[in-house]
Amino acid sequence: MNNEMVLTGAKIVDPVTGYFGPADIHIADHKIFRVDKKKKRASAKGAMNLKGLYLCPGFIDMHVHLREPGREDEETIQSGAEAAVAGGFTAVACMPNTEPALDSAEGIKFVIERARAARARVYPVGAITVGRKGETLAPMLEMADTGAVAFSDDGSGLQNGHLMRRALEYLRAIDLPIISHCEYSDLASGGVMNESFTSTVLGMKGIPPIAEELMVARDIMLAEYTGGRVHIAHVSTCGSVELIRRAKRARVRVTAEATPHHFTLTDELIRSFNTNLKVNPPLRTRKDVDAIKKGLKEGIIDVIATDHAPHSIEEKEMEFDYAPCGMIGLETAIGLVVTELIKKRILSWPEAVAKMTVNPARILNLPGGTFEVGAPADFTVIDPTLEWVVSKDDFRSLSKNSPFIGRKLTGRAVMTIVGGEIVHSLI
Amino acid sequence: MRSRHLLGLEGMPAEDINLILDTAISFKEVLSRRIPKVPTLRGMTIVNLFYEPSTRTRISFELAEKRLSADTVNFSASGSSVSKGETLKDTLQNIEAMKIDMVVIRHSAAGSPHYLTTCCQSIVINAGDGAHEHPTQGLLDIFTMREKYGKIDGLKVVIVGDIKHSRVARSNIWGLLTLGAKVSVCGPPTLLPVEMEKFGIKVFDDLDEALDGVDIVNVLRLQRERQQSGLLPSLREYSRYWGITKERLGKLNENFTIMHPGPMNRGVEISSEVAEGTYSVILPQVTNGVAIRMAVLYLLSGGSRKDPTTGGKVDE
CATH class of the missing domain: 3.40.50.1370 (Aspartate/ornithine carbamoyltransferase)
Structure with missing residues (x-):
C-alpha cells in the first residue's frame, strides 16, 4: 500500500452521522482506510497531529465559474483549482458559460483533460441548450457519458418553458439534475441591482424579486409534472425560499443552494457604488437575508455554494451600470460560513459541513463528502477560531473582485487534502 | 462646507x-x-x-x-x-x-x-x-422657493410626474426634507419607484388628492420614451390624468407656485396657460x-x- 497517512488529534465533523468528536483517520491508497474513534490515539510514525483543528470531509463547491476556455485572463481551471484548495475546497463543479459554452462532449472532455493537472477535483456542468442560447437542447447524454455531472444554462435563466420541460423529461433517462438559474429577463428588464428602497434612492434600475420567484415556481411545477430533478441555483429571495419549502413538503424533486454573499450582504451596501457588489442574482434586503438563513437552518436550502465568478479589474473598474455581475467566493466561503452561520448559531458544525460536503455530493452523484471507508481521502482541515482579515494579495484566484476585502473573519481552512495528498497547508 | x-x-x-x-x-x-x-x-x-x-x-x-x-x-x-x-x-x-x-x-x-x-x-x-x-437643480429649486416664501420649513411641496426616472425629484426630496418642508409625490403608479414612502413623504396616484392644500407644485418633464417602454399607454392619457392644467389648480393653497425644471413638454405634463401663469416661476428658476x-x-x-x-x- 502506498500513500499511507494517519490524521490524529482533530475533532472530526461527520455530516452524515452528526458525530462531532475525536477520531483518527487512516488513509491508504488515496482512500479512507479506517476511522478510529477509540480513546487510545495513534502515535504511529507519520501520524499528523491536528490538535485544536476540525477535520471535515473535503468541501465541494457545486457552483463556480472557471472561465476556461475563453477568459483565461480572469481565471483558468488551474488557477481556479488553486483558489479552491486555498479556500478549503477539494472539489468544484464548474459552470458551462465559457466562450465557447460547454455544450458538447468535446467541451466537457476539454475541461476534464485540463483538470488532470489541477490541484482540486473539477467536475464540469454541461449546458442545457446549444450555445446556452435557449433554442435547442444540447447533447446532454453524450456530455454525461464524458463526465458532465449536471446541466445548466447558468449565467442567465432558460426563458423557454417548453425547453425546460423537455430537458427535465429527457434527463430522467440518466437521473441527473438541471441546475436552474432562475430569472426571467423580461422582468429583470436591464436591472443592475435589487428593486427596493435602495434602488429607489439610487435611481438605479431594479431587478424585482418576482423575476426570480416566478421562474422558481415554474421550475418546481415542471419538475413535479415531469418527475425530473431540479436544483435551484443561488436562491436570493424570501419568496423563493417559501416556494421551495412548499415544494419539498409536496415531495417535488427539488434541491437548492445559497451563496455566502446572499446570506451575508444586503443591497444597502450598493450606496458605496462598489462594483464588486454587483452580482446576479443581486444582493437583496435584510428580510431576504434572514429568510435564507432560516431556509438554511430548516434544511430548505440544502447546499452552500459560492457562485465564484472572477472578473478582471479592467471590467470592474467602471461605472456601476456598466460593470459585469459576479464576485469571487472560493477563498472567503468557509470564513463567512463560520462567522455568519456557525458563530451566530444558525447552523451547527455538522449541519454547515453537510451543506458543503455530503449534500452537494448526493445531488451531483459524486464520490466523497463522507468519512465512509473506501471514500476518496479528501479532507478539509479548519481552524475554527483563527481570526483573519481578507486581503487582496492573498487571493490565489487570478481575479480579485471580492467585496469582502478588508473584512475580518473567523475560521479558515488551514489544510486541504485531495486523494491523500496535502495540496494546501498553512500549518 | x-x-x-x-x-x-x-x-x-x-x-x-x-x-x-x-x-x-x-x-x-x-x-x-x-x-x-x-x-x-x-x-x-x-x-x-x-x-x-x-x-x-x-x-x-x-x-x-x-x-x-x-x-x-x-x-x-x-x-x-x-x-x-x-x-x-x-x-x-x-x-x-x-x-x-x-x-x-x-x-x-x-x-x-x-x-x-x-x-x-x-x-x-x-x-x-x-x-x-x-443637486444643483435641487438647490436652485429650493432657492427659488425660499425667495418667494422666505423660508422652507412648513412649506407643502408636491412633485408631480415621472418620479422613477427623475434625479430632480430625489435631490428635491432630500433637500426639502432637511429644511423642514412637507413633501409628497404624485404620478402614475408605473412611474413611482417602489417604497417611496420610506423617504418620509406622502405618495399619491390621484392628482386632485395630491394637489389639495399644497403650496408648491414642481412638475417634472415626461420623456416620450416612457410610452415606448410600456410604462404608459399614451401621452394623451398621461396628460389627462396627471397633466397640470388650469382646472386642476383650484385646490392649491392661496399664493401657490408652479415650478418646472425644464425642458417642458407643453400640453403633456403642463399646459401653456399654467406654464405662463403669474404663479409660474419657471424662468426665475x-x-x-x-x-x-x-x-x-x-x-x-x-x-x-x-x-x-x-x-x-x-x-x-
Whole structure:
C-alpha cells in the first residue's frame, strides 16, 4: 500500500452521522482506510497531529465559474483549482458559460483533460441548450457519458418553458439534475441591482424579486409534472425560499443552494457604488437575508455554494451600470460560513459541513463528502477560531473582485487534502 | 462646507444648504450688474464633462464659471460609446494631467461622480447622475422657493410626474426634507419607484388628492420614451390624468407656485396657460440656476463667506 497517512488529534465533523468528536483517520491508497474513534490515539510514525483543528470531509463547491476556455485572463481551471484548495475546497463543479459554452462532449472532455493537472477535483456542468442560447437542447447524454455531472444554462435563466420541460423529461433517462438559474429577463428588464428602497434612492434600475420567484415556481411545477430533478441555483429571495419549502413538503424533486454573499450582504451596501457588489442574482434586503438563513437552518436550502465568478479589474473598474455581475467566493466561503452561520448559531458544525460536503455530493452523484471507508481521502482541515482579515494579495484566484476585502473573519481552512495528498497547508 | 465635493443633497446638513443659498443671493446680485462678472475664480480651471446631452445645465454651469472668471473646458461624449473605448477613469486622469481644479460631471450612470472621487484629485460636482441626484437643480429649486416664501420649513411641496426616472425629484426630496418642508409625490403608479414612502413623504396616484392644500407644485418633464417602454399607454392619457392644467389648480393653497425644471413638454405634463401663469416661476428658476452654481463653485473652491463678489480668490 502506498500513500499511507494517519490524521490524529482533530475533532472530526461527520455530516452524515452528526458525530462531532475525536477520531483518527487512516488513509491508504488515496482512500479512507479506517476511522478510529477509540480513546487510545495513534502515535504511529507519520501520524499528523491536528490538535485544536476540525477535520471535515473535503468541501465541494457545486457552483463556480472557471472561465476556461475563453477568459483565461480572469481565471483558468488551474488557477481556479488553486483558489479552491486555498479556500478549503477539494472539489468544484464548474459552470458551462465559457466562450465557447460547454455544450458538447468535446467541451466537457476539454475541461476534464485540463483538470488532470489541477490541484482540486473539477467536475464540469454541461449546458442545457446549444450555445446556452435557449433554442435547442444540447447533447446532454453524450456530455454525461464524458463526465458532465449536471446541466445548466447558468449565467442567465432558460426563458423557454417548453425547453425546460423537455430537458427535465429527457434527463430522467440518466437521473441527473438541471441546475436552474432562475430569472426571467423580461422582468429583470436591464436591472443592475435589487428593486427596493435602495434602488429607489439610487435611481438605479431594479431587478424585482418576482423575476426570480416566478421562474422558481415554474421550475418546481415542471419538475413535479415531469418527475425530473431540479436544483435551484443561488436562491436570493424570501419568496423563493417559501416556494421551495412548499415544494419539498409536496415531495417535488427539488434541491437548492445559497451563496455566502446572499446570506451575508444586503443591497444597502450598493450606496458605496462598489462594483464588486454587483452580482446576479443581486444582493437583496435584510428580510431576504434572514429568510435564507432560516431556509438554511430548516434544511430548505440544502447546499452552500459560492457562485465564484472572477472578473478582471479592467471590467470592474467602471461605472456601476456598466460593470459585469459576479464576485469571487472560493477563498472567503468557509470564513463567512463560520462567522455568519456557525458563530451566530444558525447552523451547527455538522449541519454547515453537510451543506458543503455530503449534500452537494448526493445531488451531483459524486464520490466523497463522507468519512465512509473506501471514500476518496479528501479532507478539509479548519481552524475554527483563527481570526483573519481578507486581503487582496492573498487571493490565489487570478481575479480579485471580492467585496469582502478588508473584512475580518473567523475560521479558515488551514489544510486541504485531495486523494491523500496535502495540496494546501498553512500549518 | 463639510464636503469637498458636491455629489448629492442626501445627507447634506441644513447649515451647508443654507450657506449655499445665502451665498447665491450675493451672486444673483452680481448677475443683475451691468457687467455681470467677478474675478473670484480667476486662474481656476474647470472641466465640464458631459456624458449625456444637456443644454441648459451645461450652459448654466458654463455661464456660472465664466461669470466667476474661471477658465473652462468642455468635454462631451455619449456614455455608451465611451464605455466601449477609454474608461471614465482614464479620461479624467488624462484631463487632470493637464492641471485642472474642478470637474463638473453629467453622466447617465448613477454613482459616476462618486466613482470619480475615488480615482482623481479634483473637486467633483455632480451635474446629474442617472436617476440618482441632480443637486444643483435641487438647490436652485429650493432657492427659488425660499425667495418667494422666505423660508422652507412648513412649506407643502408636491412633485408631480415621472418620479422613477427623475434625479430632480430625489435631490428635491432630500433637500426639502432637511429644511423642514412637507413633501409628497404624485404620478402614475408605473412611474413611482417602489417604497417611496420610506423617504418620509406622502405618495399619491390621484392628482386632485395630491394637489389639495399644497403650496408648491414642481412638475417634472415626461420623456416620450416612457410610452415606448410600456410604462404608459399614451401621452394623451398621461396628460389627462396627471397633466397640470388650469382646472386642476383650484385646490392649491392661496399664493401657490408652479415650478418646472425644464425642458417642458407643453400640453403633456403642463399646459401653456399654467406654464405662463403669474404663479409660474419657471424662468426665475433658470436665472437662479446660474447664481446657485456660482455659489457652489465658489464655496467648493475654498471660498469663505466673505466678499465672494468682489476680490480675487479668497485663499490666495
